[in-house]
């Protein structure tokens with residue numbers, strides 16, 4: 001909810017109150033990535049105008065001064081620091097697994113602790129350090145009901161949803177699993193991820209009418225009961241080297257279809273994540289590397 005003064009302001013005044021890139025002058029940023037999924041993390045703690053779609057697009061633009069898959073804001077939350085997530089196209093997202101590990105690493109570097117907690121758009125995340133650049137994050141419970149993902153039409157069983165690709169009478173891909181990890185995912189199980197033209201059908205499925213908020217689109221190959229190979233077309237970005245929430249969504253979907261157990265190594269183009277869908281509380285735990293490649297002030 002906007003502060004009272006802004007709610008009462010006329011539209012031009014409201015517009016002027018939004019962040020422009022000049023408002024970032026003097027603020028810190030970090031360039032980080034999780035397995036090649038690249039972020040510019042902007043420190044907005046200590047009070048700042050909120051990030052805007054325009055500013056996020058400018059920072060995300062790879063032909064500009066920065067360029068990344070997601071712009072991540074580190075803000076002051078109620079009692080806990082809060083991460084905000086913006087895709088390169090300026091859209092906001094509810095979750096980002098790789099960035100969650102990076103934010104956790106930054107917070108633990110700052111306070112020297114081996115565990116941390118912070119707020120995200122889809123709830124509080126807890127994380128712990130497993131090594132100098134290796135972090136585990138509790139990504140919470142996946143949401144499996146059609147209206148939670150969300151889907152535009154009721155589906156009793158979201159392990160197979162009504163999406164078909166290719167000629168109507170002879171579809172080549174159909175029936176992906178759908179799941180929300182705080183953001184919507186659909187996962188097609190295929191024989192071989194290398195032969196799939198995700199660059200062609202990713203954008204079609206991302207904007208398929210079954211997904212009113214759009215969707216992150218993955219292809220997953222089951223290599224064994226505890227090994228998955230996954231590639232992802234990210235909503236609001238395109239093909240990325242790794243998507244942490246997609247790795248979680250793929251393991252949850254594979255486990256629901258009894259293709260794997262509840263724990264697997266998930267190999268993405270940029271490297272591997274360890275994912276476990278814990279039996280005892282239904283939470284998904286994601287473990288993997290983070291990398292800091294630069295830092296500075298705007």
Ligand SMILES: N[C@@H](CCC[C@H](N)C(=O)O)C(=O)O
Nearest residue numbers: 093096097098183243244245
């Ligand atoms: N890179 C991310 C996911 C980022 C958000 C996604 N594109 C969406 O719009 O939901 C990850 O590592 O999970």
